[in-house]
Amino acid sequence: MNMSSAVSVAFDPLLSWTVLAVLGGIGLLLILMGLRAGARGTIWRLGAIAVVLAALTNPSLVEEKRKPIADVALVVVDDSDSMSIGERRQQVQAAREMLKRKFGQEQGLEIREAVLPPAHIQLGSERPGGTRLIEAMRSALVDVPPERLAGVVLLTDGQVHDVPPSLPPELGGAPLHALIAGKKNERDRLIVVEQSPRFGVVGRQVTAKFRVEDPSGGTAPVTISVGGEVVRHMDVPVGKSVELPITVTNPGPNIVELETSPGQSELTLDNNRALFTINGVRDRLRVLLVSGEPYQGERAWRNLLKSDPAVDLVHFTILRTPQKDDFTPVRELSLIVFPMRELFEQKLKEFDLIIFDRYESGNLITRDYFRNIAEYVKGGGALLVSVGPVFATQRSLYRTPLGAILPAAPSGDVVEQGFKPKITDIGRRHPVTADLPQAGAPGKEPDWGRWFRVVTSRAEHGNTVLSGADEQPLVVLDRVGQGRVAQIMSDQLWLWNRGIDGGGPQPELVRRVAHWLMKEPDLEEEALRATAVGGHIEITRRTLATSFPDVTMTAPGTPPSGGATSTLKLTQVEPGLGRAVVDVDKPGLYRFDDGTLHTVAAVGNPDPLEFSDVRATDEKLKPLVEASNGSLIWLADHSEPDIRSVRPGRAAGGSDWIGLRRNEGYTVAGINQTPLLPGIVVAIAFLMALGSAWWREGR
Template structure:
């Protein structure tokens, strides 16, 4: 129960003060004129001015409210290192019991785990959320039971009471961390890319100068090197293949360090070709002779060497050779000495004319068997006696000509196998394509793959693998009709580009392939196959446990499944002969980037209300009540600031100058002054 005098003025305060000044001037005038009733006039003025303020005696019936202490308990991954779990739990329970034993004190205990999506420890976010629920006038203190490693310091709220940080780590803790400072998303095959690595020891480290560094590519056996600690190490790496390369760097766990979760780093780099070297050999000129040249020249990543036969040996027109060419074409250099430098050789309507000796073509055959790629775009010459099939190159051709040339309009069709093959899958509706007007009848080899057909289901596009290389035969020279828009045209550019890239072994166009696309903690497992079905994929998790994942057919030849990874790290995928590796998230999550307990990050926030940072290894501190603005932490103790909040239950007001009393006093004083001055 409390009481106080309150005012409820009838007029604005400036007006009341002005009237008071006027009343004082009147009293001063009476005093100057020598009127003996001036004291009574003064008292009458005071009564009238006081009546305008309407003073009342207010009596409140108050109920005291308890103080609220917010306790944020850090349960993130870094708090599970060493003995921090037990220390955190014991300290939180002890503090909660001591706070609840204090009179008029409530405890709000909030446990904070790992943030979603590897966002780390979100202590300030949790504190801001709790303060938004509780009335600020009742918050007497904030306790953080944590290692001090948080990742949302910018979300720190304006504190109404002291904050105390109770550190869970130990002073003798130390940890080793591997850092990759730069990791490009893409790198050129055949050229080294330089990565900068650094291994750091934090905390009370033993002072070792060197350690081992293991490097593994795509899950293969690692190579080991000795590197210095505390220095940047530049490491040149050459990617072994195109597509995604997963490189894992790791250093062995040292005795006594907190964790090995930050001793590894995953780098995923896509390998791309710098310049694709293509040799285009054009034979007899025809209407579509520039189709291949335009296609290859439109790609800035292709270096094209075009060997064109403009004047066959049998043509005797008397034109001097010096007027036909500035220099002799280096056929020997190209077909014998530097043939291995090319990624793809294309023969467009080429036939034997004695320009390229058989030894040159035999060298092309060896080039295919050793991993090269040859594409033959056949015209009527392929069915003749001078066909390139009648040369040493015929041994690697995927189909044999029957010597029949069919001059008839037809619309190319994709075979059932072609619907699953990456070269021809998903190219659109064949019924909307324009017609071609000529086809060479061929008989495919048993092991060849027919992905497109033409007249009477005769093979049109035949693919095959020979040795380490690949060959393709397009049994028509009419693909250029699509590029001219004949009868609506067709996907000529898409078809020829896919065909060229398949022959150059681009990973995204392999018929049998297994890979995964990572998004956060989940991955989409993709299996491409020419078979009607595939078996389950065996997923090996970072901890060595395996799991079987069943795939479903998303489109012809493409099987998919979404897998949620239970932890961050390197996953291995196996299905039959196909293998792949994928990294989910960083090898060292944000929670393990810095593991040594420290209050440095929180000190600026704690100092605003004169709180403190105490280590729990020295014992759980006692709790004291301190006044606002006073130091709230000391050796072995922490403080809270009682807020003395209350709830008003009832209010009563008694007027000090009711109207009748004001009238009585004012009238009496004025009459008294008049009578006194009248006698004089």
């Protein structure tokens, strides 16, 4: 750039300005007194004082060599996913080339560009998502001094999701312009989630609220899916809020998807779907524990269940069986009345889990009540039976209607010898016992203590996950109808809790068995799961089989722009557990299917702002543009607006032109300083003034 010069007068006083002012005041006072007295030569004395004061200010002539600084014009380009609709990207690309050409013709103007790509939409669910165009602008202006900024031009479809209520301070008074791509008054059907609960109690209903927007009006069909399973179809009036009751079925994330069919006018089908996640939490668990004849392990069961604050325990111990009747009245033997009818008929379904610990059949709980318990399990309930030696006798629970749902039938014998429970081959693939602490490697002795009794049995159903002496079934798990049953074929689990012979993981084993009985998803033996972390999805397949089927992944969206499928092969990471990891670059709902099981994973914000509304608009940016005296132009109407330089404070935009502030900044390349009152000049002037004053007085 060309250099320029500027001349100015600078003062470097030898005394402070305060002292000079005092001296000037004293001199002026003396001159006034002389004028009043009519003294001759007063004017020349005033000249002498003026010369002295001027010399003390030390004036000099300063000549600056100035180098102009280029102003900065910033162009922020929105290249987010919504820009792929119609001809928006083509319009923006043409506008970029136009601005580069016209800005390049302006003298003393530096052009900078910031592009907001699709990757700027973070896949982490913590981020707010959407088009963060103002954030990109502010980041690009971090190293631009406000006094150099000539103006900012936004190239976008107007769907910006971080518009602040006032002008960002980084603009420093420079104009903000918006060139809008797309067409005015675009039409699109979309579904909007107005209210979505974040948490819900498993088994209970929560209420969401949504609406369908469509310029065509009428009604729209909506399909509701939970975890990939369709649960409801409904027709809803367009433009009206609709309340949607949803039953929380599983603990943990429950992904709810709402989908409406295409309308008469569509820009994209991505916003015809809406997702939100309800995290299911369990309410307090109600457990009924019925203990038989007291023994050392009874208190271990009670303490274990009472130690969990989420468990409401109802415990009854049968201290005296009918076989021990000595004609003592029952009301004198019972601490409280055993409420059999209330427990096993009226309120049976209120319990999440029923446990029989060394209970023997008799006349106390009738066969009808046992039949009720069996039906309770088939209907979705959970039953845990821990047996003692009596299970091998005629008073065995297996000889009641419960026998129809118990997986292990007694052989009529009890083995009493020391043994270490071992995880079976299928148990190493079952999540209840797969990585049980102290289990040891396959083929090696576990590190836990011994038990000394097991009731021999044959497992007619279910999966034997732990074996005892002589490879007898020790822990058997089975599904019955919609419910589940677990059998522990020994009454010596308490030995692990007491630390006998080294102890063992009794609390962990019981916790896992109980949670499996209550259908905890993480303990399902046949399960397909997908977990999204940032831009990755981890797919795991739990199975009791020895191999893993291929998994088909379906990407978000609908063909041809979305909905692409790919096949994933899983690698075994431990017995019964296969895993695959896939990288993804687009937010949305990914679907996985292995032919038997299916699941979904929500990547990024489950209801991405980017596609919540894709209609081009100037309403969001209009307040900022007007506040900065900028221009708002639709590219479809004016694809090549004029570029003008304007002075600060003037209007910087119109319907067909863009203004850039002319800051006229510069840096000083050099300085020449020349004293205006050299010492010799001051001395001569001072002496001449004094001499003139004396000469005038002598006349």
